[in-house]
Amino acid sequence: MASRSGFFSVVAKELKRVFTDRRMVLTVVLLPGILIFVMYSIMGEALGRLYQVDEDYRAQAYAVNLPASFEALSEPAGLAFSEAGAGEVAGIKADIAEGSSDLLVVFPADFEASISAALSGSPGGPGGPGSPGGTIPDVQVFFNAGNIESYAAFEITAALLDAYKNAALPLFSVNAADEEFNLAAGSDNPATMYLSSVLPMLILLLLFSGGMGIATESIAGEKERGTIATLLVTPLKRWELAFGKIVSISVVALASGTSSFLGIMLSLPKLLTTEMMGVSGEGLSFGYGFGEYALLFVVIVATVLLFVGVISIVSAFAKTVKEASTLTMPLMILVIFVSLSGLIFPGGQSDWWVYLIPAYNSTQCLNGIFSFNIESWQVLITVCVNVLATGLCVFFLTRMFNNERIMFAR
Amino acid sequence: MSEPRKALIRAQGLSKTFKLGAKQQRIERTRERVRVAVDDLSFEAYAGEIYGLLGPNGAGKTTTLRLLATLIRPDAGDALLAGKSVVQEPEAVRATIGFLTSELKLEDFFTPNYLFDFFSTLQGVDPSVAAARKDVLFKRFGINEFAEVKVGELSTGMKQKTSLVIAVVHDPDIIIFDEPTNGLDVITAKVVTDYLQELRGAGKTIILSTHIFSLVEKLCDRVGIIIDGRMVADGRLDGVCAGSSLEDRFFELYVQESGEVA
Numbered sequence: 052m053a054s055r056s057g058f059f060s061v062v063a064k065e066l067k068r069v070f071t072d073r074r075m076v077l078t079v080v081l082l083p084g085i086l087i088f089v090m091y092s093i094m095g096e097a098l099g100r101l102y103q104v105d106e107d108y109r110a111q112a113y114a115v116n117l118p119a120s121f122e123a124l125s126e127p128a129g130l131a132f133s134e135a136g137a138g139e140v141a142g143i144k145a146d147i148a149e150g151s152s153d154l155l156v157v158f159p160a161d162f163e164a165s166i167s168a169a170l171s172g173s174p175g176g177p178g179g180p181g182s183p184g185g186t187i188p189d190v191q192v193f194f195n196a197g198n199i200e201s202y203a204a205f206e207i208t209a210a211l212l213d214a215y216k217n218a219a220l221p222l223f224s225v226n227a228a229d230e231e232f233n234l235a236a237g238s239d240n241p242a243t244m245y246l247s248s249v250l251p252m253l254i255l256l257l258l259f260s261g262g263m264g265i266a267t268e269s270i271a272g273e274k275e276r277g278t279i280a281t282l283l284v285t286p287l288k289r290w291e292l293a294f295g296k297i298v299s300i301s302v303v304a305l306a307s308g309t310s311s312f313l314g315i316m317l318s319l320p321k322l323l324t325t326e327m328m329g330v331s332g333e334g335l336s337f338g339y340g341f342g343e344y345a346l347l348f349v350v351i352v353a354t355v356l357l358f359v360g361v362i363s364i365v366s367a368f369a370k371t372v373k374e375a376s377t378l379t380m381p382l383m384i385l386v387i388f389v390s391l392s393g394l395i396f397p398g399g400q401s402d403w404w405v406y407l408i409p410a411y412n413s414t415q416c417l418n419g420i421f422s423f424n425i426e427s428w429q430v431l432i433t434v435c436v437n438v439l440a441t442g443l444c445v446f447f448l449t450r451m452f453n454n455e456r457i458m459f460a461r
Numbered sequence: 462m463s464e465p466r467k468a469l470i471r472a473q474g475l476s477k478t479f480k481l482g483a484k485q486q487r488i489e490r491t492r493e494r495v496r497v498a499v500d501d502l503s504f505e506a507y508a509g510e511i512y513g514l515l516g517p518n519g520a521g522k523t524t525t526l527r528l529l530a531t532l533i534r535p536d537a538g539d540a541l542l543a544g545k546s547v548v549q550e551p552e553a554v555r556a557t558i559g560f561l562t563s564e565l566k567l568e569d570f571f572t573p574n575y576l577f578d579f580f581s582t583l584q585g586v587d588p589s590v591a592a593a594r595k596d597v598l599f600k601r602f603g604i605n606e607f608a609e610v611k612v613g614e615l616s617t618g619m620k621q622k623t624s625l626v627i628a629v630v631h632d633p634d635i636i637i638f639d640e641p642t643n644g645l646d647v648i649t650a651k652v653v654t655d656y657l658q659e660l661r662g663a664g665k666t667i668i669l670s671t672h673i674f675s676l677v678e679k680l681c682d683r684v685g686i687i688i689d690g691r692m693v694a695d696g697r698l699d700g701v702c703a704g705s706s707l708e709d710r711f712f713e714l715y716v717q718e719s720g721e722v723a
Contacts, residue, residue, distance in 0.1 A: 060582045068570055277566040281627075284530050284565060285583045286556040455533040 061295025087314030110204035251417035261307030270366035271375035293448035353437035360444025470506040474538035513681035522670035562639035569613025584631035618649035
């Protein structure tokens, strides 16, 4: 009778086939990551030159105690400030955080007077640098780095203040206080914005293409070469063969996907070091903790099992690897279409039924995880649905392995 | 009174048809949609004998062996192998047979050593028993020095020997062999036929298909002649030949069944 370890033998054989073959390790595991790293690094360079704020855009900028001399400087630079009172500061800061306003500059009440006094050498100016123990007047600039327009306005203001400061050096400072001036929420930083919209698509595509290469070879290839018939004439149970194939191919697809993912993460600093972000690559922080990575792993595993299950069924139908690759292409297009939904509905959807749709639920979950907008029930439903769908794939693949017309068709 | 002989293979009314696709119909210039490959085939093979299925190409020999090996299911009839039904208990049948055909290939990437262990595990052979058996068989077929060479790099003869060894990792009582000497050089063919006789001596039941008269005369105790999917003669070799040579008897039967030798 069949050995109990039939399933494990199949898994071990399939993994040995890939991981002890230097050529397979190179093409399936290493190359995807290396290629992505090189490609994205080049893309980062190109994107940096392309991404700019619309020239016609007028920033929603507010200033408290706006000095006339600074206003005269800022207007030619395309930055028109609206006057605001000290009491409005909290409200404007909230607007900036929300994205409805771009910038708030708070000057000290006696800013111009103290600068003039200092320049004329009068020690009497309040807080004048000339006065021993006096404090340097501080200009506060609030902005939101997650908002491109806000960040652009900040950059202009900072440059203007720099010029102003150089003329009056060192009569005042900018943002010297120990306070958070970038009002973007943790999830709003440019890196997480990028990750939550683009990465789900990339991850799904990489997982699918990783599974596609190896599943077509492992199932259609074995059919084509006649080696699967040698297995079918042993007491090995068909479900053990089907499940063993799906699990082992998934492991390889995960390895391939991980390589690609590392390629993306390592090239991100270069990709995001652009003028649009104004973020130094080395200083990038995504703010993801163990929880996010654990959820990410669970969703990815459930998704790759599903993908491999579906590709395996298509591969079992095909007579040759070539035919299997051709038949898998429409599925690839479907995955592209589904994964694009991450761009259409960024941040994850809250309707529960969305998570009942295999593959689409994965996009929504990844989206939610990357934008810190995920609920545990969403992940739970997604994993359950995708594992159940994989179970159905194992069932159908088992039936196909039992079907002589499919397995021995000429 | 002698003890009745034990029939390890008992085929009863085996029938198999295949649907012909449009492409196949064009190639064969026929309008028939269904091709009868095996038609109500019954025969028995006993322990300690070699049974030969003799017939021209397309007669249904390979289909019959594939039915016995449970790779395909009969449309009607059944076959009992060591008392297990190919229809009801295909997994149990697979555990009792060793099936060898040019259709079944070994993966080029792996070595004979790894494949022997892998198939031993699938057949549920105890590792210590498998190791001892591997030692004997590899030595017997001269595979030892190629044990760690990938199958893809072996000569055709060595591949065939490895396939044979792997087909019997579990020491099956029944060996099903489709065209055992096809494509082999004379030396390897001799090694294979000697081994089949050795297995018979060990009490195994061997059923083989061939279209080579001399092979049947040399190896087989009993023979079944298949023409157009039907068993037209079945019995001990001397009984079937009835004083003629096997070749003459075959063509006599062929003319009776098909009209003439085209």
